[in-house]
Amino acid sequence: MNQVNERVMISLCPDPVIGVDGEGIVQIFNPAAEKLLGYSAEEVIGSLSITSMYPDLKSAQRVKRLLYSDLHGAFGSVEGYEASLITAAGKTVPVRLSAALVDEEKGTSIGFFHDLTERFNLEQQLHKLSITDELTGLYNQRHFYKVLARELNRAKRYKHDLSLICFDLDGFKQVNDQMGHLEGDRILKTVGKLLHDTLRLSDVGVRYGGDEFMIILPDTGIDDAVKTAERLRILFNKQSLSSPGRDNALECSVSMSLGVTETNGTEKPDQVVKRADLAMYQAKSSGGNQSVLVKQHMGDVVSMASL
Template identity: 40%
Template sequence: MHLSTAQLLEIVSAFPDSTLVFTEDGYCIAHLGDQETHSFSCSRLLTGRFVADVFCEEKAKWFMQQIRMSIFDQNLRVSEYSISPMDMRLPCSESSKLEREEWFEARILPLQSFIDGQRGVVWAARNINERYKLEQQLRFLSETDALTGAFNRRRFFESLANHFQTYHRHYLDCSLIMIDIDHFKAINDEHGHPCGDRILKQLYEVIKSQLRDVDLCSRMGGEEFAILLPHTKVNDAFVSAERIRKAVEQQLFSYQHGCLHVTVSIGVSSIESSDISRDSVLQRADDALYQAKKSGRNRSCQHRHLMKV
């Protein structure tokens, strides 16, 4: 017993996921499936159109790259991608159901036969919105300090390792700032640990307000924070450290029974060509931090050029 072409088409059309057929010039000949109830169907918008007619230039270029790379490699290609209202080029009346960013997984397989003289691919798209949101949530929990909302040690060391490799490959500067709250144990002993927790949370907000979007601030444990500043030389990192120190000094920290003034000591270092591991970068920052505390606290020190302010 063999299935007829009509029966095969009926079976494929019943699939919950979208199955599209693209020619190598980005024209969507048809789509099958897509029986799940979604508020937005990209497949129906694409059918009978070129990707460049549906999407903005950047997104259309990405679609074309996936199609052509699949044809060139002659292998199954799996990619995750998002589509947002900003990606759409069609009139609002056609794409109005797309209210937010939607995530998909594409399984792209090159066809062995030609379509009107062109090579083509089958593009099976599955909506992975719920899975993506869960993965993002799990990732956030795995790399975030639960008390302050800063990144945790795991994320810090992962980022430091990446910047360390980048520096030795491309010589892109990266500096490190270590921050420690002065007399934090005395604060906990005198005012209680809930007060200490509130200060840690507020301190992170003060630090964050002085950083760029590309900078990464992590709580290393206890009262210590570390900051990675990509594309930043050590002298510029020292200027940033001083800006943070002064902002903390001027901040009035509130807790259940009143307010406190808090100060921090800061050590600054940067990745250098002589470093053979990330540990040496951390050690220099720790040494500078120790020097800041030894010199009277509430100050920033820069390794090699220990500067007292």
């Protein structure tokens, strides 16, 4: 095959193709590479080093080392190596690289880069779906325990405060029974939006199951956690059409019973959850629409009057 035909095939290749000389200076840069990376062939061929297209020098050096080894394919080749390239605009693009030495003595090589952006986006979407409650947009129970275990370790290691709020909705069953699940879903969505709008970025809101919710509050002592619980309760009562005392035609009233506890990170996740759950049931059995706290290593339960 002559050089003209080779150039035509490279130019028609749907994947970016970049060839470099022994110094790493770009000598081949096809239209697909122009489209992906935002450079024109004229501005890179013969002048730009391939290293400037990687996130850092070490990343470029690693690819070169792989070419001269059999760690990711036979000697003189790299097969299906996942890396990242940096576009002219500074955007990071995930790629799968297959490359080969064209001339070992001169060090010239050619690489084919397959854009993995679509695959990565799909993987991220699937991951988000796997850890998120579809109705409320909050995290689900499975993700909750992963985050709680991580935050417990962090609290123990750095001696930071960590608090947990557990709450459920008073009167929610009556809503579903008397007004239907669509109205119940609307209330759950209201809770999800309330948590999204109110919590800090570092806090983690979770739909634990049914009408029960959890909130992980890193770097937060119990006094501040109680303030957060009360703020949520009051805001919910203001925003919800079914709040107690609201003048409306709804047949049921819904409020929050919240349990709050703290930990120094030395406990197992289930121990902290059980204590927060106990406080929540204490709030509910005391009439609901209030917050109750339980302190770690203390048997007393401290009730807070509804505000």
